[in-house]
Amino acid sequence: MLPSRLNAMRLGHARFADVVVLAPSGRVDHATAEELKTALAPHLARCGEGLDHVVLDFAGVDYISSAGLRVLMLAAKQAKAQRGFLAVAAVQPLVQEILEISKFTLVIRTLPSVREAVAAASPAGLVALERS
């Protein structure tokens, strides 16, 4: 059996003007990757030109497996196809290493902080974030 590492995938959610910040937490592994994919789906559907920009706040993610990285790959592909903005922000050092070793830093934009990611996404989003 695959190891049971399931710790319910929680997806925090905040909106700053046209920027949606989503914050998964815990381990994104073989057991929870599909859960994350499902949770992201409605937000990614609106990630496009003239719609929302999406920032994934990874501060609470302490591990991501290949299955979780595949979910990021699919998200990046969808956002690109819809001409949307998608970035990962505030990645923990260990997860950042995983992104680099797997060459996912070439797949999805990573930014040091949520503020920088929101700023890169939209000026209106940054204004809303700073007023919040």
Place this chain on the structure above:
Amino acid sequence: MRIHFWGTRGSIPTATTSAAIRRKLVAALTQAIGRGLDTPERIEAFVDNELEFGIRHTYGGNSSCVQLDPGGDAYVLCDFGSGARAFGNHVLAARRGVPGVYHVFMSHTHWDHIMGFPFFMPAYIPGNVITIYGCHAWLEEAFRRQNGAPSFPVEFSQLGAEIRFVHLEPDRPYDLAGFRVRAKRQHHTGDSYGYRFEHAGRTVVYSTDSEHKLDDLAETQAFAEFFRDADLVIFDAQYSLAEAISIKEDWGHSSNVVGVELCQLARARHLVMFHHEPTYDDDKLAAVLAETRRFEEITRGDHPVQVSSAWDGMELDL
């Protein structure tokens, strides 16, 4: 049991370039500055003990061919890539004309896995017996077609050795060549098959040209069982994970990251990355090895997995 890697490169044989050799020489001589290397013995000790692998060695460029030596008189190989040429010549020199028995387990019949056969000298010598095992219906046809016009000047029918083809069913254990052997179908164009070899309490898995679909939990679990508690897993790690699931999806190969994860799930002891990307030079392969070891370290639970990268000429004792 001894494992000897005769060919470790994926897709097509490669050769070290003169530019790469020059870089190695410059790096070695730079490190030698001020070291007082004034005798051959000191130079050899310096090369063997102080230079990094990527400077003093090359990973080599022959395509897939791995020998499993359980200690008997017969020879056991996985695949007939271009590494089989060096193996055949080595054996002929060692046997001094005494006929031999060869058992060869084929992952599949793509060209890089059969191209060593026309240059496998034991096939030309009467008295040798070569048994080729595989799960593909077209196994024999692939070898016969390669050895003949317009691809090769020597027809298969002219080969002097006794050559047999044996069809195996996947997921069924066989007692062959001193091993308990089981094949498993793998995701690759035209299918490929991995082999789990067990002998005297030791287990080696040969799993090359195998793509792993990360959204298929049942498949992940099936491979974890196939690799379960193996002493050695020889694994197709041709691409980075990002490549394997994006621009090279469905190209039939896997990554270092998935290799580590499967060995962790299976509690296998030693992962050997194999079927190296032909565009990678020694520096790149050394970097991939360092990154993979780091990945294993930072994702390790209670089960460490030793990580190596195969090179032509590497030997491991289990």
